[in-house]
Amino acid sequence: MSSGIESIFKSYLQPKKAYEGGKGIPVDSSKKIYKLSSNENPLGQSPKATKALLEAAHHVHIYPDQTDIRLREALVQDFNNELTKDQFICGNSGSELIDMILRAFINEGDEVIYSNPCFLPYSVFSRWYGAKQIDVPLLDPDYSLDMEGILNAITEKTKVIFLTSPNNPTGTYIPKAILDNFLSRIPKNIIIVFDEVYRHFADAQDYVSGLPYVKEGHNLIAINSFSKTYGLAGLRIGYCYTTEKIAQYIRQIHKPFLLPHTSTEAAIGALNDSEFISATVKTVLVGRKFLSQAFERLGIKHWPTQANFFLIDPPLPEVEFADFLMGHGVMVRPVSQFGAPGKVRITIGDQESNEALVNVLEKIKPRL
Structure with a gap:
């Protein structure tokens, strides 16, 4: 006999396709x-x-430290004292900060706006809190x-609007004049x-x-990560900055002992490694x-990018294309899940990887 437990399940948490991160090397x-x-x-x-x-x-x-205060103080220095320690919030990755923000502001029935193609957690995490999701797609063809x-x-x-610059997976950005007008x-x-996790590039x-x-006092929360420029993806650490009033409000749901000691120390070390940051950006x-x-040269359609990756329109169906490259030792990411059907995202690597x-791409030409 059924226990009837399903009767208390939240309707908006019924089984749906969840976010799937990129695959690791076999x-x-x-x-x-x-x-x-x-x-x-x-x-x-970063060596440091x-x-x-x-x-x-x-x-x-x-x-570990009960709060994130030491990392926040290091971030103040990294931002040349343009912000105070009370304007930063740190967490276990940029994704967790997105979750924390939605938890702080969203009630069931509120509306969240995002623009596909985009980072899938915007919609997935919004659903966790019962938000109505409004997709205003990015414009074709650019x-x-x-x-x-x-x-x-x-x-x-409407409670929350997601903007991303540079955007994942397109690599496109929002020019200052457009953002000025929009925020006004x-x-x-x-x-x-x-979301500005790719801003260094x-x-x-x-x-x-x-x-x-x-x-200027806008109700804006800027999301950042230590996963990209600083090379700490495996430690899952990120931060955001905003006005003191908004930060103080969100910090009420910041759990004590949230950041592992190892992640905090590595992040502080990475912030102090300007040489590594410069080398990464140059690469x-x-x-x-x-x-x-x-x-x-190869006639592969791609979009101009301001990030550390390209979005391309592959010369083969996306899964077939990814499988072909994987068969030759190169992993890439089909991004239909991000709202870009048929497209593939390719990370910019070091020169050997590139x-x-x-x-491998040159090997595809005889197949066409």
Whole structure:
């Protein structure tokens, strides 16, 4: 006999397809695999982060700091004292911070706006709290923000709007003039979650981070991660910054002892490694130019990117394309799940990885 437990299940948490992260390298692989599927750092991790991590490993029998204050103080220095320690919130990855923000602001029936193609947790996490999800797709053919579409979609139930710059998986960004105009027209009772985890790789003259808008007092929360530029994806640590009023409110649901001692120490070490950060950005920018030229030469449609990856329209069906590359030792990521059916995202690697990718792409031409 059924226990009837299903009767108390929340209707919006009925089984649906969940977010699936990128796959790891097969443990039984006997050949070298170039992993260009998860936007990880092509140089590995910061040496200063590694040193701090190893030293911290001797103290894991002790509870970590009760709060994230030391990391927040390090972030103040990293932002050249343009923000105070009370404007930062740290968590176990940017994804957890997105979850925390939604938990703080969303009640069942509230509305959340996002723009596909985008990072899938925006919609998945919103569903966890019973939000009505409003998708205002990016515009064809360049994946630019549909500013008027978003403004027209706002209702009295709208609580959160997700903006991403540079955007995953498209690599596109929101120019400053467009973002200025957009924010000037948003009602004052709406939270803008501004995902900027790829900001270090953006070199467009009119790119802008969330910093000036937070300083101006906009209701904007800028999400950042240590997974990309700093090479700490395996430690799952991130941070956001916003106004002191919003940060103080969210911090009420910040769990004590949330950040592992190892992650905190590695993150502080990484922030102090400007040489590694510069080398990472240079590697990505050089690789971005190399792959763009290769895609042009091979006739592979791709979109200009401000991130450490490319979105391409593959010359084969996306799964067949990914399987073919994997068979030749290169991992890439089909992104139908992100709202970009038929497309594939390719991480920019070091020069060896990028050349391996191009060599495999050249093998596809005889198949067409």
